[in-house]
Amino acid sequence: MEQQKIIDTIQMISEEKLDIRTITMGISLLDCITGDTRATAERIYEKIMHKAAHLVQVADEIETEYGIPIVNKRISITPVAMLAGADPHPDFRLIARRLDDAAKALGVDFIGGYSATVQSGITPAEENLMRSMPEALSMTDRVCGSVNIGSTKAGMNMDAVKIMGQVIKDLSATGATNAMKLVVFCNAVEDNPFMAGAFWGVSEGDTAINTGVSGPGVVQRALAQVPEADFAQVCETIKQTAFKVSRMGQFVGKIAAERLHVPFNIVDLSLAPTPAPGDSVAEILETMGLGSVGAPGTTAALALLNDAVKKGGIMAAERVGGLSGAFIPVSEDGRMIEAAAAGQITVEKLEAMTAVCSVGLDMVAIPGDTPASSVSGMIADEAAIGMINAKTTAVRLIAVPGSQVGDMMEFGGIFGRAPVMAVNSASSAQFIARGGHIPAPIHSFKN
Amino acid sequence: MQAIITVVGQDKVGIVAGVSSKLAAMHINILDISQTIMEGSFTMMLLGGLPEDADFKAVQQALTDFGTQQDLTIRIQRQEIFDAMSSL
Numbered sequence: 192m193e194q195q196k197i198i199d200t201i202q203m204i205s206e207e208k209l210d211i212r213t214i215t216m217g218i219s220l221l222d223c224i225t226g227d228t229r230a231t232a233e234r235i236y237e238k239i240m241h242k243a244a245h246l247v248q249v250a251d252e253i254e255t256e257y258g259i260p261i262v263n264k265r266i267s268i269t270p271v272a273m274l275a276g277a278d279p280h281p282d283f284r285l286i287a288r289r290l291d292d293a294a295k296a297l298g299v300d301f302i303g304g305y306s307a308t309v310q311s312g313i314t315p316a317e318e319n320l321m322r323s324m325p326e327a328l329s330m331t332d333r334v335c336g337s338v339n340i341g342s343t344k345a346g347m348n349m350d351a352v353k354i355m356g357q358v359i360k361d362l363s364a365t366g367a368t369n370a371m372k373l374v375v376f377c378n379a380v381e382d383n384p385f386m387a388g389a390f391w392g393v394s395e396g397d398t399a400i401n402t403g404v405s406g407p408g409v410v411q412r413a414l415a416q417v418p419e420a421d422f423a424q425v426c427e428t429i430k431q432t433a434f435k436v437s438r439m440g441q442f443v444g445k446i447a448a449e450r451l452h453v454p455f456n457i458v459d460l461s462l463a464p465t466p467a468p469g470d471s472v473a474e475i476l477e478t479m480g481l482g483s484v485g486a487p488g489t490t491a492a493l494a495l496l497n498d499a500v501k502k503g504g505i506m507a508a509e510r511v512g513g514l515s516g517a518f519i520p521v522s523e524d525g526r527m528i529e530a531a532a533a534g535q536i537t538v539e540k541l542e543a544m545t546a547v548c549s550v551g552l553d554m555v556a557i558p559g560d561t562p563a564s565s566v567s568g569m570i571a572d573e574a575a576i577g578m579i580n581a582k583t584t585a586v587r588l589i590a591v592p593g594s595q596v597g598d599m600m601e602f603g604g605i606f607g608r609a610p611v612m613a614v615n616s617a618s619s620a621q622f623i624a625r626g627g628h629i630p631a632p633i634h635s636f637k638n
Numbered sequence: 639m640q641a642i643i644t645v646v647g648q649d650k651v652g653i654v655a656g657v658s659s660k661l662a663a664m665h666i667n668i669l670d671i672s673q674t675i676m677e678g679s680f681t682m683m684l685l686g687g688l689p690e691d692a693d694f695k696a697v698q699q700a701l702t703d704f705g706t707q708q709d710l711t712i713r714i715q716r717q718e719i720f721d722a723m724s725s726l
Contacts, residue, residue: 200723256694258715435723442722
């Protein structure tokens with residue numbers, strides 16, 4: 192019995208808020224396709240209810256026995272746009288409704304995969320799904336959706352970018368909190384366990400368990416103990432901490448998979464903040480010596496954090512996947528909220544930061560009268576960063592109806608609150624109206 | 639099943655006696671035990687062997703209730719998690 196090991200572990204959990212942010216069961220729905228969307232929706236419901244019957248119970252048991260909080264229990268599914276089969280006029284809202292029913296019956300927090308991947312082109316079913324999103328995501332409570340509009344291999348689908356700018360506006364108009372259930376991606380990953388962007392890619396197996404770890408507080412505390420350290424030591428400290436956090440993810444995921452009789456897939460090594468004090472990624476950057484997140488040096492600090500987290504975590508887990516890095520959602524990070532409210536961080540600085548971390552402009556509130564073409568422009572900018580740098584980027588914007596810059600938007604719970612941030616007022620309309628496709632970058636041609 | 643039980647609280651007479659009697663009553667065998675005063679708080683760690691058919695949740699609840707009565711924080715966690723975190 193090694194006392195120090197026990198004390199350290201208990202301290203990480205009880206004081207530094209180390210937790211398993213999510214256990215996400217990936218479920219393939221390809222075998223539910225019937226060609227009649229109403230019948231497909233029923234088969235989907237049955238399959239999810241069967242496969243995930245014990246998900247919440249097992250997660251609760253693990254939490255009790257091992258004393259590690261498991262914050263979210265979630266499900267990711269095959270992108271719904273692929274489930275139309277031969278149905279020429281699929282009404283995907285039927286599927287959204289049954290997904291919501293299943294999530295509620297099972298007690299899972301969210302079910303992700305009301306999604307389409309359209310980086311190369313849009314099928315009629317995919318367009319149908321994209322345009323149904325404002326209604327489908329506002330009439331349900333626990334269904335999350337995403338659309339992948341670009342990739343390094345395929346380039347950027349500017350028709351989809353245009354549509355999604357309007358979809359975000361329309362969805363926000365139904366109620367600002369509905370918009371937090373929609374993510375627009377470039378280089379989306381197929382095994383992401385985090386919401387709202389989770390879906391279960393077609394190359395994945397039938398059912399498997401993925402875990403997403405958290406632990407910004409643990410990293411921040413470790414760095415606070417070495418205030419004089421140079422950058423080599425800072426990186427070492429982050430790596431060692433990330434190793435421990437990732438071991439926890441691996442350990443819990445393996446046990447959950449075993450008890451649920453499904454394979455264990457990946458650990459996502461992301462540092463995911465919450466608005467709770469001491470659970471902030473921005474605070475880690477500030478602990479490195481920045482007066483506030485947003486100060487000159489912020490992008491460099493985030494780059495080293497993101498890289499050191501991966502290096503520390505990668506040896507700790509058998510298979511690493513998902514987004515794996517540091518998240519910088521505005522509303523879900525206590526220090527980020529304060530910095531945004533104080534004008535220390537802007538949309539433009541956030542955009543620069545997304546070039547070096549996972550994922551993108553996340554949980555950013557913008558004025559409700561922002562034109563759809565400007566929202567599309569923001570999507571295109573983020574996607575360009577992802578496409579050129581061969582990394583995932585994303586946009587989760589909330590165009591808060593009737594709001595002005597500086598208003599505070601409350602999302603509630605772990606989703607926190609966000610000040611409405613200014614968007615450059617110059618027009619992107621003509622640029623977005625062109626439509627078509629931006630070709631893949633030259634360095635994607637590796638064959 | 640082996641579990642680590644930690645007891646933290648204000649030092650007073652009879653904590654070890656009280657906790658070990660409670661464990662004995664639940665047929666939990668003490669395999670290792672250590673105790674110290676850390677930052678003014680009584681801190682005890684012990685490795686307990688639970689009977690094969692033990693109901694973990696019930697044991698945890700009983701210990702939590704006992705802790706509340708005695709003004710102590712008592713945690714019980716399966717032992718494997720401590721190895722998983724820091725061992726290769």
